[in-house]
Amino acid sequence: MGTAVKIFDLLYLNGQPLIHKSTKFRKRNLKSCIKEIHGRIEFVVDFEARTAKDVRKKMEDIMASRGEGLVMKHPDAGYVLNGRNKDWIKVCVVFTLWRRTQYIVAG
Numbered sequence: 001m002g003t004a005v006k007i008f009d010l011l012y013l014n015g016q017p018l019i020h021k022s023t024k025f026r027k028r029n030l031k032s033c034i035k036e037i038h039g040r041i042e043f044v045v046d047f048e049a050r051t052a053k054d055v056r057k058k059m060e061d062i063m064a065s066r067g068e069g070l071v072m073k074h075p076d077a078g079y080v081l082n083g084r085n086k087d088w089i090k091v092c093v094v095f096t097l098w099r100r101t102q103y104i105v106a107g
Contacts, residue, residue, distance in 0.1 A: 008044040019079040069093050
């Protein structure tokens with residue numbers, strides 16, 4: 001099985017910066033200008049959560065499939081170059097031989 005490039009954001013389009021545009025706007029433009037080719041170029045799967053229960057269920061699915069984690073971004077947030085802000089949180093899963101441990105890294 002080959003390696004696919006996973007695309008999750010679009011920061012520039014036709015020479016114009018999109019970093020001050022919303023996550024929602026950047027995702028929409030990303031999907032309109034790049035063609036997904038299964039197994040080669042793929043979009044990261046988006047998931048919209050409304051409650052903490054939605055997030056917990058998604059994390060359980062990720063852990064069951066031994067996935068790496070989850071990045072949560074506010075749909076109206078801009079992009080921060082070389083940094084983080086309160087508009088996104090990364091939740092990672094660390095697997096050991098003995099047990100599964102979950103870490104939350106908040107920017």
